[in-house]
Amino acid sequence: MFVVGLTGGIGCGKSAVSNRLAEKSVPIIDADVVAREVVAPGESALDAIGKRFGEEVLLEDGCLNRPKLREIVFSDEKQRVWLEQLLHPIIRDRILQKLEELDSLYAVLASPLLLETDQHMLVNHVVVVDAPEALQIERTASRDNTSEDQVRAIIAAQMSREERLKGADTVFDNSGDQSQLDTNVAALHKKLVALAEAETE
Secondary structure (H helix, E strand, C coil), X not given: CEEEEEEECCCCCHHHHHHHHHXXXXXXXXXHHHHHHCCCCCCHHHHHHHHHHCHHHECCCCCECHHHHHHHHHCCHHHHHHHHHHHHHHHHHHHHHHHHCCCCCEEEEECCCCCCXXXXXXXXXXXXXXXXXXXXXXXXXXXXXCCHHHHHHXXXXXCCXXXXXXXXXXXXXXXXXXXXXXXXXXXXXXXXXXXXXXXXX
C-alpha cells in the first residue's frame, strides 16, 4: 500500500488537510493519537514512565499527568532524551501495526514529528503543509488561546520551515481561505491517487 506522510509546523493546518482527506474515505493514522494510546493505563510504556518519574506523573485514575511530565522533560534535556528513546520505537511499531491492518489504495500517516524521527522511513511520499510564520502564529494563538510569545517558542523548538520544506516531496500551500483549502485538497487527493496507482501497477 502507498503510504503518504503528512506533516507541518504548528498552525499550518495539517489537521484541516487530514480531516478533509478522511472525508474522501482515505484512512488516516494520526501519530499524536498513537502517542496517547501507548501511554494509556495498562501499557508497558506508562509503567516505565511511572517507575522513572514517580507518582507525580500519574493522575489519581492512573492516567498520565501530561502537563507534569512535559514540565519535567522540557526543563531537563537528559530526561527528554530518555523519554524519546522509550516512546519513539513503541510509537513506530504501533503505527506499522496499524498500517498493516489497512486495505486501501493509499493511507496517510499524519505526524508533526514525521521528519524529526524515523517515521519518514515508513512512508513513500512526504506532503508538507506550509503557511507563513505570521499566519501560523495568528491561527495558533486564536485556536489555543496561547500568547504570541508561547507560539513563537513552540515554532522555535520545532524543525525550521526551511528544513521541513527540504524534506517535502509535495508542498501543500495552506495560506488561503477555506474554499482554497477545499480546492487544494481535492487536487492533492487526485495527485496521490495517481501516484498510488502508478506504484501498484
